[in-house]
Amino acid sequence: MIRKLFPVSAYSIPGSNCSPTGSLRLAVLTLALIVVLLSAITSAAQDQPTIAKDSVQVTAFTLSSYKGDYKTFSWVPRMQFRVNGPIASGSQLYAEFTVPGIGPWVKFDCKTQETQKGYWWQPECGG
Secondary structure (H helix, E strand, C coil): CCCCCCCHHHCCCCCCCCCHHHHHHHHHHHHHHHHHHHHHHHHHHCCCCEEEEEEEEEEEEEECCECCECCCCEEEEEEEEEEECCECCCCCEEEEEEECCCEEEEEEEECCCCECCCCEECCEEEC
């Protein structure tokens, strides 16, 4: 048995010609419009390359000298990550590292190739 918990007048706006059925239709249409707009935004975002954040790895690459002094070792970052396609021909990927309070430290261009939607590319750069 189904009981009405609220009278029909609880769903209508006083002084309006809006019925409970009309309000329900309006709510459903509004919800449907929101879903359509969100799916359009999501599909537009999928047409751009994205970085798989769980794939980013930064390691230290050791250099055998520092400013020409072969008795002092130094290091630079080396980075691997995965980029989900599509990646257009001629696109450029790079990694830039900064030192807090100082600013840019080093910038590396990463090898890039055209990659179709649904595939991924794993560049390695730096070092």
